[in-house]
Amino acid sequence: MSSQTNQKVDIHDEVNYDPTVWVPKAHSHGTSDIWKKFWILSFLTVADVVAYFIWPPSISRNIFFILMGIIKAWFIVGTFMHMKHEHKKLGYMIILPMAFVIFFLYWMMYEGNFWGTF
């Protein structure tokens, strides 16, 4: 087996962790980025509320709110959930299905306009 030739590549359960063999382990990236993202997220939340009061209800406003939600999700998943430091394929595995779901979300909001009008 080819995998047995890679002796250092070995997956261990966290309970049976042996520090002499390699396990995929995250390391610290410092705290400055975390606080920066906190201020961005707070600012975006306040911007949402301000937009709610100065922008009359419309489809474009709804698209704006959903886009703001996606931007906030990007920072939460990327920095707080460590996704931007993970393997790229893991990111695609999580984000691509959700892209279809967000499309479906917008689709059903549009579709709801035509319910009860017949």
Added chain:
Amino acid sequence: MSTQTISKASTWGGGNSPFNVSYGKLMMWVFLLSDAFTFSSLLIGYGALRYSYPSTELAQIESLELGFAQNVQEQFAAPGVDAHHGEHFIPALRDLGIFNEFQWPSPDLVFNHFPFAHGLHLPLIFVSLMTLILILSSVTMVLGVEAGQRGDQKAVSKWMLLTIIGGFMFLGCQAWEWTNFINAGARMWANPYGPPAFAALFFGVTGFHGFHVFSGVVLNIIVYINNLKGTYANRGHYEMVEKVGLYWHFVDLVWVFVFTFFYLI
């Protein structure tokens, strides 16, 4: 070190981690993806039902001439009635035709309460505070994860404790919000502000999210106690903090979308 070159055939041939994460973390990601589908289905149902009703007309709301932090209990009280007892706001707006069965209510007229500011019109302020509490508890969680990656047991304890407090604060806020909504007469099947579907979806989705927050707080407490006992220090790594952290951030992430859909759209 981990920087070995592995041929493409052996990447998926077993015996290694194609995504370069541990089994536990990968499975947490898979669980969170499936949980995201569950919440998406609830929000998709909300979006479709919400737009099956026409919105409250802007002209109707503007005709109220409601000012920020204005005392709505006094303004809408019947003459000779003590403004501090009973709900005058909802019956008055029902009489004006702004709250009715056929139009989706404007969220800033429904969620305009704030603790210790009885009767004042403070739209969306309380829910913004709840959002900031949850974002802040997400920050303390990720600082706990960062401390765990450095192997700093005391710092992990400190940040986990702050995260637990943040979780309880959020749950308390949600209990207060529910109490107000229920006292106003909202039930799963009835809603004085408008269509019953509004209340049913509110209780369903925020209840589902609130129970996730509660579960997260329980998990955080377990991790906090384990860390005090030195379980992770003995194990040599703090990966359990990272995995519970992923769940806690997910709860924050869901709230971002619940906030967007229930209070803004």
